[in-house]
Amino acid sequence: xxxxxxxxxxxxxxxxxxxxxxxxxxxxxxxxxxxxxxxxxxxxxxxxxxxxxxxxxxxxxxxxxxxxxxxxxxxxxxxxxxxxxxxxxxxxxxxxxxxxxxxxxxxxxxxxxxxxxxxxxxxxxxxxxxxxxxxxxxxxxxxxxxxxxxxxxxxxxxxxxxxxxxxxxxxxxxxxxxxxxxxxxxxxxxxxxxxxxxxxxxxxxxxxxxx
Numbered sequence: 001x002x003x004x005x006x007x008x009x010x011x012x013x014x015x016x017x018x019x020x021x022x023x024x025x026x027x028x029x030x031x032x033x034x035x036x037x038x039x040x041x042x043x044x045x046x047x048x049x050x051x052x053x054x055x056x057x058x059x060x061x062x063x064x065x066x067x068x069x070x071x072x073x074x075x076x077x078x079x080x081x082x083x084x085x086x087x088x089x090x091x092x093x094x095x096x097x098x099x100x101x102x103x104x105x106x107x108x109x110x111x112x113x114x115x116x117x118x119x120x121x122x123x124x125x126x127x128x129x130x131x132x133x134x135x136x137x138x139x140x141x142x143x144x145x146x147x148x149x150x151x152x153x154x155x156x157x158x159x160x161x162x163x164x165x166x167x168x169x170x171x172x173x174x175x176x177x178x179x180x181x182x183x184x185x186x187x188x189x190x191x192x193x194x195x196x197x198x199x200x201x202x203x204x205x206x207x208x209x210x211x
Contacts, residue, residue, distance in 0.1 A: 028068060
């Protein structure tokens with residue numbers, strides 16, 4: 001959805017025999033500059049081999065109504081829904097406690113949070129991030145397939161060739177998951193105490209870059 005040609009919401013839905021599922025995002029008062037770090041990377045740094053998303057400028061609803069809040073927006077959406085369908089009904093908010101008490105919802109929830117569902121079937125893509133540390137610059141070029149690091153190339157001017165070679169080998173076939181990658185780096189730090197400082201810097205950087 002857009003306002004003045006600027007995107008403030010993206011959504012998706014699924015229709016089944018007797019119900020409809022709808023989810024999405026709405027920008028109320030988001031840090032747009034930070035959002036740009038994730039949604040509009042350099043073309044040379046993110047090359048997706050799947051379906052390309054439609055690019056559009058984004059905006060906050062706050063810019064059009066400074067009094068807007070999450071509660072006010074939710075209430076407005078509910079009322080618009082009732083008006084559109086000409087009926088009213090009770091609303092049930094699905095907390096984790098509610099979901100866990102209903103077996104088929106709990107099963108569906110477990111499926112949705114499973115790594116294989118979220119990342120395991122993603123198309124092949126490449127992702128590049130770089131950072132200049134005090135000890136040298138590191139450029140990480142990830143090649144991903146089915147949610148795992150298929151190949152990692154590192155270009156650097158740092159005088160740590162053994163560390164670079166170890167990183168490129170150790171992260172291959174690791175899930176594209178921040179915690180999994182950090183576990184590998186922590187293990188490397190234990191096994192290579194001479195590079196503890198560099199690996200700590202890399203861990204902090206990738207924890208943010210891959211969030």
